[in-house]
Structures are given as C-alpha cells and as structure tokens.
Amino acid sequence: MSVKSVIIGTGSALPKERVSNEQLASRIETSDEWIRGRTGITARYLAGEGETTSTLGTDAARAAIAAAGIDASKIGLIILATATPDQTFPASATKVQAALGINDCVAFDVAAVCSGFLYAITVADAMLKTGAAEYALVIGAETFSRILDWEDRTTCVLFGDGAGAVVLHADPNAGDRGILASKLHADGRHNELLYVDGGPSTGDQVGKLRMKGQEVFRHAVTNLASVLQEVLDMAGVAASDLDWVVPHQANRRILDATARKFGLPPEKVVITVDEHANTSAASVPLALDVAVRDGRIKRGDLVMLEAMGGGFTWGACLLRY
Numbered sequence: 001m002s003v004k005s006v007i008i009g010t011g012s013a014l015p016k017e018r019v020s021n022e023q024l025a026s027r028i029e030t031s032d033e034w035i036r037g038r039t040g041i042t043a044r045y046l047a048g049e050g051e052t053t054s055t056l057g058t059d060a061a062r063a064a065i066a067a068a069g070i071d072a073s074k075i076g077l078i079i080l081a082t083a084t085p086d087q088t089f090p091a092s093a094t095k096v097q098a099a100l101g102i103n104d105c106v107a108f109d110v111a112a113v114c115s116g117f118l119y120a121i122t123v124a125d126a127m128l129k130t131g132a133a134e135y136a137l138v139i140g141a142e143t144f145s146r147i148l149d150w151e152d153r154t155t156c157v158l159f160g161d162g163a164g165a166v167v168l169h170a171d172p173n174a175g176d177r178g179i180l181a182s183k184l185h186a187d188g189r190h191n192e193l194l195y196v197d198g199g200p201s202t203g204d205q206v207g208k209l210r211m212k213g214q215e216v217f218r219h220a221v222t223n224l225a226s227v228l229q230e231v232l233d234m235a236g237v238a239a240s241d242l243d244w245v246v247p248h249q250a251n252r253r254i255l256d257a258t259a260r261k262f263g264l265p266p267e268k269v270v271i272t273v274d275e276h277a278n279t280s281a282a283s284v285p286l287a288l289d290v291a292v293r294d295g296r297i298k299r300g301d302l303v304m305l306e307a308m309g310g311g312f313t314w315g316a317c318l319l320r321y
C-alpha cells in the first residue's frame, strides 16, 4: 500500500494586539468603510514586543502537535514558510525546532510569500513519500507588520501577523485520506507588482512592501482559477465534490470571484480575512485551523487549499482531511 501524507493535527497563533479598522483610521487617512468595502477586512492582529515569526510559529506548532497527540521528538522534518524571518539567517524553522526541544531533524524555511504554505506542504508531502521522515511539521508564520510602510495607506491596511501549522503523518494505511494532488507555479516576470524594496544582497535595508494592488488582483483571480481546475483534473474530481475550500485570505472580493467561477456556494469557502486580514504564508493554515476547531471541517471531508502571492507564485493542494 502506498504512503500518503495525512494531516493529523492543526494549530494557530495570533499576536495579543487586535487592531480594528477604526483604530487604524485614527492613525492614518483611511476609513472602516473603505477597507471593509474593498477587502472585507474589519481587523488584524499586529505583533508587539517579543512577538516574532518564530515565537508565533512555535505557538502554532505546539497547538498542532498537541492536537496530533504525538511527542514533539517524533517530528523528523520542519518546513516553515515565511517572507519575514526573525533573522536573515539561520532559518526560522531552526528557531522553532530549538524552542520545541527537537534536537535533530531536518529544518528549513521556504520563501514563496503568500503561497509559502502551499509550497511548504507540497515539499513536505514529497519528502515524506521518499521516507525522509515519518512526521513533518509544516508552518506558515509571518510578521508582515514589520515590513509595511505605515505611511502607505494603499498597503498597510491590508496585512496582519500570525501563524498556522499542521502535523503531517506519512501513513501507509491512509486509505482514501491524505494529500491527493497538488500543483505549484511561479512566474518571475512580475516582481515589480509585489515586492520588498530591500534585502541583504541589494542594500543595508530590510525594505518595505510595495504592491500594485489592482494588477495583483487581476492575476490572482486568473491564476487561482486555473490552478484550481488543474488540481481538480489531476485528482479526477469536480468542484461540486469539494466539501471546503480554504483559500489564501487576501481580499474577500477575490474569494467571492473564485467561488463564483466554480459555482461553489459561499458557505463552502472558509473566510477569515475579516478578522485576520492578509497574513501571507500564515493565512491558509490559520484559516484551516479555525475551521477544524470550530467543527466545520471534519475527518473525511474533501478540502482544497489554494494561494497566490509575490513572485508571482501560486498553487493548490487537494486533500481528504
């Protein structure tokens, strides 16, 4: 029987401080009406002193490991997706590893911005199938508030901080459960539409996020629809077979447009962008954990994860939970 990667636990973590649109509007020239109307966002969580990508990632990982009911020492692989690592190096995955007290395993970061979790879970799935480990921890964690230009109202209102994690088990007796199909893409020609204007090899600044929102929006709707169809075709299932779609939470209007395109009723789409805003690589595992913990996503459900972000990078992953 072939090995499949099965999610056996999910977890998430948010910073302590919740900032509503009204609170933001008291600091910069914006309004709750504009943010809510254009994006569906009503609030976001922002990291405070002592809260970093690795501390949020560690908290999410602890919750996922507890939900999985395994000892942390069983984890043989940690992949952390982030565009906002604690340090340029080492990988934040190794900081999570140390915080969890796992003394020897494979640990590295993946940089695919908002698609990071899709990249990370797809790589983890492939590695588990080669026998690299029996249990993998896959984390999406970000502190985008630290790379936002708080003078640029067109971007700073859109993002938030947080982390989500899953434990994957390489299960030889998974039956019909586990990751069924996934597909990743990148098109490096679109760097100037969504990027950070700094970095270790181009200057001495960490840099700030820059985005041409309208153009990113158009690419997102097209690319997400095409990769979703690709993965449905790979698995030989129809959109109507899906129990849940857990999309990257960038903008409520993108989520609604994608759902409409596939004839999916809105109640099958997990939405957290209203409360979390766009948390980049953290958004898919955060939304997944919310829907697992509130009882919407149940064992045996057919679930599609999807995301699109800077690079551009995009991808989708179909699994039976």
Ligand code: UT7
Residues within 6 Å of the ligand: 029, 030, 031, 034, 035, 038, 039, 114, 153, 154, 155, 157, 158, 212, 213, 214, 215, 216, 217, 220, 250, 251, 254, 278, 280, 308, 309, 310
């Ligand atoms: O996670 C990675 C992927 N990222 C995305 O998917 C983001 C994709 N893009 C979007 O979600 C949307 O394009 C935005 C939410 C960023 C912008 O929505 P939009 O409907 O494309 O608005 P816009 O950029 O066309 O801006 C319209 C107006 C402008 O004013 P004028 O020139 O029409 O007078 C802006 O100056 O809204 C103004 N504006 C604001 N007003 C109040 C821009 N930002 C704000 C703001 N508050 N925060």
